Amino acid sequence: MTKKEAKTKPFTIEKAKLLIVEGKTDKDFFDALLNSLKRTDTQVIPMNGKDRLRALLEVIVRQPDLPVQSLIIARDADGNPKGAFDSVCSALSNKNVGLPAPKKPLEFVEGPTSFGKSIKVSVIVIPLFEQKGALEDLLLQMSADDPLLSLAIKYIENAIETLKKAAHRPPPRILSKAQIHAFLATFEEADRDPGIAALEGVWNFQHFAFEPILKIVQEM
């Protein structure tokens, strides 16, 4: 038809609980978490770029017969945990979205919506507790007890030192990503990304470092 392929069967949000995450890796990770909890009442969708959150929410709240009663938005803190939280809250309270925004991360707020139902909303800023970073930083904490992780971290440190001396090319931009990928390269299937690894049971969702996320997802 056109440069954009017509989608004659669009998808709908059909579950009462909705988790909006940043990208595909995060989706796989949270799908794995929900599988481990045997939760089938929650749908996970990626926002495909954190700048797209407001636009995505505008369309979601307009979906016909939207059944969502509980919503969690999870995004990376990157270099500014407070800015990340404020950005999510700004998207939630935008006039074209009109959802309640919590006062701080990992807390639920309940309020009315434009689609006629009350909704519970919470925000997770990863890796938690106002730390800078992303999902990989949380995964490092969750795998801290694994001796292979220490080796992977050491390898990346050595690699960076070598790169600095030889100046072959720039070192990894995000250290935690490099460390987690080096760690995942020690598994039998060496090419997994953190999301696929989650689906294959690599991460321990019962680890105490993950407890606040586990708790808020269970409260959904």
Added chain:
Amino acid sequence: MIKSLKIEHFRNLKQVEINDLGRINILLGKNNSGKTVIQEALFLLAPPTDPLAALRILNSQRGYDIDADSPDFWDSFFYNWNNTRNIVLRIKVAEGAILFTKELKIKAIQQQTDLEIGEISELNRQTVGVLLTFTRYEGDMSSDKLPRRSSEQSKTFNSKRLDVAEEFKNSYQSNPQYEDHCGKWSADLLNYNVPVAFLAAKVITTTSQEAQRFSRLDIGGRYDEILTAMQIIEPRLKRLTVAATQRGSVIYGDLGTDHLIPISLMGEGTTRILSIVLAILNSKGGIVMIDEAESGLHYSVLVALWKMIAETARRLDVQIFAATHSYECIQAIHEAIEALGYTDDLKAYRFDRIGETTRVVDYTAEMLATGFEMGLEMR
């Protein structure tokens, strides 16, 4: 251009208000959600030349061909068939810097009759007609400051025009134009007497009517516009011409074969596009309503068709109201308008019935783009 529409107690809509209407408005919603009713309201509001004819057309387009001497003819326009509450239709119109509000109130007129069933005689009240009141207000009805009422006219309509009881008042106009009970309304009210075309889903316009519309444009030197638009669906089309036959005029198309072919025989899509093209080209400064916009059209022509519609609508200052159930039709409209850089022209509205109420959900072009990108349901 119509900026907003308010409807009370009309057909299946108890109360609906649509604001910030655009040049191209897509109407969405499930069956019986009120998409067609929105178009019917606009059809009644625009030109108050012969409201009885307009009411007849609306019921006829719905396949409800009932005589106006039946109470059901009149009652069918009232919400839930309940004629005790008046119908109120109201549009806010912006014409350059001038903003005014036009309102149509429809009140049922009832007659008390004796109904004898066997030996029992009962008093029976039945609707025999309607009192139509058009009012024009200068300014914005929704603002805090009450607008000035500049003109008002009421007329009674029933099935027997000779018995029409008329009320005519125009205390705000010193010299109103007034001919007969179904004739002209005051000049002031006719300030918003714009061309209106309503392309219903079911009704196929007669070939003679289309030939008249074609000829009007042809005489006005706009033949090329029609041909170019028709070539979207039929690239082989070389020429169009009107021929007089014993049963009226017919538009023929030249596909490069030995014999010209009547357009109506070229298929439903060709006939549909011809209707759309002629309606828009004949509606300069007015409104065109297209019910079931995807009807009869292959998906591959939709983007090109909507580029033509959007471009022509802007050029001729036509406002479009298109109802559709088709995701790919909405997607094509959006893609066409985005390609032209006219995204500010596009709005979409979905009507969700929640019990007795109707929720209006509005989409901007940006929201539609996000919805398509994510593949989310919006209909």
